[in-house]
Amino acid sequence: MTGASQASPRRSRIELTVVAIIAVILIVVLPVLNAQGAISNFTLGLWGKYLCYALLAISVDLLWGYTGLLSLGQALFFTLGGYMHGMYLMRMIGELGQYKKPIPDFLVFLGWERLPAFWEPFSSFSFAVVMVFLVPGLLAYVFGYLAFRSRIKGVYFSILTQALTYAASIMFFRNNLLMGGNNGFTDFKFILGHSLAEPATMRGLYIATAIAVVLAFLFCRWLSRTKFGLVQQAIRDGENRVLFSGYATMHFKLFVFVVAALIAAVGGALYTPQVGIINPGEMQADKSLEAVVWVAVGGRGTLLGPILGAVSINALKSWATRAYPDLWLVILGGLFVLVVLFLPGGLVSIPARLKALWGKVRRSPEKPAAAASDTQPASAKT
Amino acid sequence: MPHPLLSVEDVSKTYDGFKAITNLNFYLYEGELRTVIGPNGAGKSTFFDLITGRAKPDTGKLDFGTDPQTSQDLTLLNEYEINRLGIGRKFQTPSVYTEHSVWDNLVLSLKGPRGVFASLFHRLSSTDRDRLDDILRTVRLDAKRHWKAGLLAHGEKQWLEIGMLLAQDPKVLLVDEPAAGMTDDETDRTGDLLLSLAGRHSLIVIEHDMAFVKQIARNGVVTVLHQGTVLCEGKFDEVQSDTKVREVYLGRGKHGTR
Helix, strand or coil: CCHHHHCCHHHHHHHHHHHHHHHHHHHHHHHHHHHCCCCCHHHHHHHHHHHHHHHHHHHHHHHHHHHCCCCCCHHHHHHHHHHHHHHHHHHCCCCCCCCCCCCCHHHHHCCCCCCCHHHHHHHCHHHHHHHHHHHHHHHHHHHHHHHHHCCCCHHHHHHHHHHHHHHHHHHHHCHHHCCCHHHCEECCCEECCEECCCHHHHHHHHHHHHHHHHHHHHHHHHHHHCHHHHHHHHHHHHHHHHHCCCCCHHHHHHHHHHHHHHHHHHHHHHHHHHHCEECHHHHCHHHHHHHHHHHHHHCCCCCCHHHHHHHHHHHHHHHHHHHCCCCHHHHHHHHHHHHHHHCCCCHHHHHHHHHHHHHHHHHCCCCCCHHHHHHCECCCCC | CCCCCEEEEEEEEEECCEEEEEEEEEEECCCCEEEEECCCCCCHHHHHHHHHCCCCCCEEEEEECCCCCCCEEHHHCCHHHHHHHCEEEECCCCCCCCCCEHHHHHHHHCCCCCCHHHHHCCCCCHHHHHHHHHHHHHCCCHHHCCEEHHHCCHHHHHHHHHHHHHHHCCCEEEEECCCCCCCHHHHHHHHHHHHHHECCEEEEEECCCHHHHHHHHCCCCEEEEECCEEEEEECHHHHHHCHHHHHHHHCCCHHHHC
């Protein structure tokens, strides 16, 4: 389960090569093909969305797979990041909205003549970027501090994160929060002076997302190989022992919780301009649960698993919701059950399983138990 | 008489009306190897829970430190703070990190800074590596250093946990039934190891196996717990011949005849 942290140097090199190839395909090849017309703008846009979700999945896995904290509130941090960036994008609409007023349409609709004070600084992109990190990060810090200090664990932690998400979505559904209520933010026009109707702008956003995913991956890979990563995974497997070894597990969990919230927030911030809308529907509890399914299907407690799960399930969703719109939830649920029952390691465990199977088939005449040998020793690092 | 390293005075602990520990008085001196015996339910594990901060006493005092000026009140500290003072614990059921390699288990236990940022940028020095190598040889897990700890046999897990305790290099080692699940030969070696630690460290060893107790107690003090309080304290032979002790413990169990 500890994935890359225990890989041998050779396997680690192979893994890095594979990651480098995927990174080049995502960051360079796909955009170039798009610029030349081989990949439609629509398809590239879909990939941009999948990769935003991949960031959300990475954040879930960092908590659930590596620290044993099943957070059902990661969609909240994702959406908060999206809202903070959305406020900037709303300001950039200028007077091009339906009402041709210098303030966002929904404010005009609510009877506002002037911009509310807390909206003012969001005309600055840099301020919005700071808030993308600050708001979700601060919320995660305060919530995490209270939860971990009270030693809330296991299913109670999950329920609490879900309740937090639920409360926040109710708050954002209200019009008088002045965050667009039910409809959220949409009809964005410009980002940093570039029109969002231009394919080149969308391509730029896509590339930024792909880079963010690769950076998040490399960060998690580094983290899992530090002593911090060892402590983190030890908390997952036996928190009491860690406490009695002199580690203040609360501080470790709080750090991971905040980092995971920040990764999700970046995903949300990139999601808003690419999908063109952000609303409270994104922070409802079922969105967080979906992200948990992506991680489970891709491979919990692995580095590639969440990315693979998020992309493949959302690609499946794009297809299934068009082909069999009524059956999508059944398909998703069925897939989850199948993976839990027959492929507990997720999609990423398929190569190892095939290898083991192949070894068994090849050696079965003389040595029936040979396949078990390569799973035994886990080599050490640090 | 020097000041004790660990003083437990008039400590009581009740769980839902059940008196696990009642007016317990216990003093451990520096460098001592103390053996604690007692029938099931005598409060031996609760006693360790109280020292390590897992449970808080209802009444009484727990002080740690040979200097009365600087000694620490353990009832005010939590598990990791108590551990950082230098009190390490080996649990009754071996408690190792099953998904980590044997080596990583020791790395996690190695004495050193325990903070978040210290862990992010932690590097093992060559002295650290040599020490871990030494410990691996001591606990005879040298050849299995890359093994996942969960795959070790029960006795090996016990040894690994003892190794983790050694890596921490605490002032006081609390060792709960170290010989459980070991062969006679392994038990013997465990005893020798614990004896070699006494002097530099102070130890409290809880044990059921009387042959083992006899081996490690030597001339040291044996404390008999019964119904949450000290029934009797003294050399092994004195304790063994004490009529009260024979009544509640030695005479009844099959251990007593060994």
